[in-house]
Amino acid sequence: MDAIRFDGVHKAFRRAGIDFVALEKVDLAIAPQEFVAIVGPSGCGKTTCLRMAAGFEFPTSGEVTVDGRIVTAPGPDRAVVFQQFALFPWKTVFENIELGLRNKGVPKAERGDRVAEAIALMNLQGYETAFPHQLSGGMQQRVAIARAYVLDPDVLLMDEPFGALDAQTRVVMQEELVRLARRNPRTVLFITHSVEEAVYLADRVAVMTRRPGRIKEVINVKPVRVAEHWDDHARIEDVMDLESFVHLRTRIWKSLRDEKGSQDR
């Protein structure tokens, strides 16, 4: 069974008295433990797709299913990492990561262990009692990823998680996410507008059209990545120099550029 499925998803909005179609017949199936990135021009509805999988929004017609069940509400089986981090400023790093486990009714001793594990995973040791304001953007996003990972969710939904970070921090986070995802595979739906990021991180990259959004094509990156041993390179720039990477990136970029050009008309 697919971990996440979009079946004929159509989404119409009405804003300021004007109707517009955000998504038009989106079909996409994501297998368990598969990492899929969606790229598309801004305003194409890629974030709306993620929000529907999260249960924050619902399709006008069509179905979004996670593990075979139609999504009706948000829940800890589908952990979300937001672009704006969305941490609770009044809770310490530890308390932020712990909340989801408390909500699940995990006993206190086990919570301590699991939070410590997530903190170690994201290299946050020593910051347990800090408040989010005291951390840099990159550190805050680590906390948000730890908060999602600690729940051991079936599905991880990441909405441009590195979009608000500076370039150097973004690269470090991308490298860490690759290590995390390869060692500890999850079903991930990752939204980004960066083609490099999508190709570097994902098993498959879905390209969306401009609004009304559809899935234009899905490019399978994983076979190339495995055949060309991308994961043997620790640094993102070494991967980005590989001919196979450049080839895929250019191909997706061209596909996307056709869309952007027609939008900026």
Place this chain on the structure above:
Amino acid sequence: MIARRSIVGLGTIMVLVGCWYVLTSATGLVSPGRFPSPQDAWESAWQVTVTGYANGRLHEHILHSLKLIALGFLVAAGTGVPLGLLMGWSRRADAIISPIFLLIRPIPPLAWIPLAILWLGLGDAAKIMVIWFAAFVPSVINSYTGVRTIECYVVEAASMLGTPRWRFVLEVLVPAASPMIFTGLRLSLQASWTTLVAAELVGALYGLGRILNVAQQDIYPGMILVGMICVAILGWATTRLLAHAESLALPWLRTAEA
């Protein structure tokens, strides 16, 4: 830097007291019947503290006023903050309650005094009611705004984590709104003092307003000044107390400023 500011501030006050002395005692430019000299004020303070004035000694008046402030403010905060949070969170509650609110809000709190006295007499209950009405409004409005300005992704993060309703209220909604809640409480406290003095001026057996009222009837400028200074000091002290409570309650804001 802070110490320097305090020294400058102290200097300003000393210059003012000096001018006061020169205009009254030293030159007599301002007649003692209009404004007391420092000496008059000191003697009045001594009198009300030691022998008593207007039915009681100073500490009795102060305690009585503080009791009314505490009760009125706590009742107002205890009803206003939850109501504001409810109206901020629930569109339905907002739709039902806000018309009543819009109707009552333009009435100045002091205009309730006659009705309060008619209902509850000249005792403490009427004053607490008027303080409540005055202090209620800022608590409601600011709590409401506090909820309405919560970033929607914080609410989404809480629901994504499966936060149950009451935990959401206590650990997300209230803390997120708390900076605005405290702004409301500060304004409520100011409103409490304003209203208390006015209500005690109209009719009271004890209290700082009572001192002011009797001193005015006795044409006793020294005692009027003492009453005013007491109100100023107590108003300042209670505001400081609230600020202290705020910094204890919101440690995450304290560290953000540091």
